[in-house]
Amino acid sequence: MKAAVIVFPGSNCDQDCARSLKATTGLKADLVWHKESSLPDYDLVILPGGFAHGDYLRCGAIARFSPVLAEVRRLAQRGSLILGICNGFQILCEAQLLPGALLRNRKLKYLCQDVFLRVETERSPFTSLYQKAQILRIPISHGEGGYSVNPKELQKLKDQDRVAFRYAHADGLVDDTSAPNGSLEAIAGVLNEKRNILGLMPHPERLAEPELGGVDGRPLFEAVFAAMGGAA
Amino acid sequence: MTETPLYEGKAKKVFRTDRADEYLVFFKDDATAFNGVKKGRIESKGELNNAISSAFFEILAQAGIKTHFLRRVDANSMLVKKVDIIPLEVVTRNLAAGSLAQRLGWAEGKALPSPIVEFYYKDDALGDPLINNSHIAALGLVTPRELEWLELQALAINQILRQFLLARDVKLVDFKLEFGRVGNEIILADEISPDTCRFWDAQTNQKLDKDRFRQDLGQVSEAYQELYQRLLNPAAYKARVEVRLKPSVLDPQGEAILRSLKSLGHVEFSSIRVGKLIELTLTGDSEAQVKEKMAKLADELLANPNMENYAITVEPKQ
């Protein structure tokens, strides 16, 4: 059972991801430099948050051409789990491994705060240990997190139960104002058709241990570990 | 290819091929001027004109102009689509020279406010006289609509060649085209070479065309060679890619600017969209080729098709 966290120039959540994975599952991830063009068959690859390549041009636009992305694509096809958090989500969208794009936050401000998420599906290797409609508290930290997708793709996401999380108010209500970044239909995270790729803007790795002030991110890592065949 | 040409002109021989719809055009070294009054030979002219014409036809084809050119077969000849030549010489001018300068008493090199298109009746016995729309109608050479199309086509070709040459430090002073019919279509035929165009060095106005022969300026073959060299050189282009959010995508930046404009009292603005302007300098073969390359690059990297549209403009870098 092998896991990797990809490190781009400008990644800054790589260590956090590795640490939280270890703390929650005991699994020690390899930190893999983005120039690697040949990877062992990792069961889990995490694309962490940060500002890969300075986020120049568009977030994730340049990272998408890093040699390692071809390998990520290969592993995704093979069925490995791919988790893109924040900048990692942006990279997965740019690489067209997930549909849609992430736009400037509606109010143009960089947002660094806790948000509430409603779990929209428990049918995925990432969310199986949550309950549908469960409310989580998880931090966000981004300037470009407004999820946007064309109407056809949106319909597909909904029909196939591929919206993983939505931004909610504290009481669990999801409406036009519950996404602080202006995301379309308050979408915070989406799955690919095979459900082995998840991208989300919030940072589950930042609230996965009691010392950090909360553990709502923990079941995501535990679910992934279980899906990889680890004992929960 | 048969031994005897189907037709032999002053500059070229036309041969039948084993295909009924194709001709082989052989470019000769012979040079004539003033309707055959002055005769001579220009060393390697056939080869150079074949190569130069081929290059121009390729550039035009890339830019979407239909031509008779199929391919260069050997040093002196090219394979072309057989057409029924329309006996009109379509001349387009950017600067005054030759017969226009003479007729109107203009100094050679005088800039024209906009390009001028002229029609000459292609008839050696008459000395290829200048004719107007009514003459053309009376001769029944083309319909008024076709004539209009020929003029627009000449202007479009002018635009393409002018930019292409300017990027290689050559001014396109004027040039003569011949068109022909194939089926229901009219396509560009004959040749585009220093025999049929005036090319000047953009810095020194040095002549790089048949005027060197007409006016006994010497270094004729060298000038043709120089022009050919310049065509082969990749040129520098400036490309601008404007990237804008699709109309369906909200633009929070534009809205913020709109709000602050309104708060400054500028109530006349109703919408503002903010985009990106990316300017690039690169070398390439032609505007069309550079444009195609930029479009690929925009699709791949510069714009995100999920949320953005783009527009590309390319011009020679001066």
Ligand SMILES: Nc1ncnc2c1ncn2[C@@H]1O[C@H](COP(=O)(O)OP(=O)(O)OP(=O)(O)O)[C@@H](O)[C@H]1O
């Ligand atoms: N695709 C084509 N199909 C048929 N004829 C063509 C085609 N392209 C050019 N021609 C004709 O082939 C001939 C080429 O010969 P050339 O240019 O040497 O002689 P010319 O035009 O008769 O005389 P000159 O150019 O010296 O005034 C021209 O008559 C030209 O109109």
Ligand SMILES: [Mg+2]
């Ligand atoms: Mg001719």
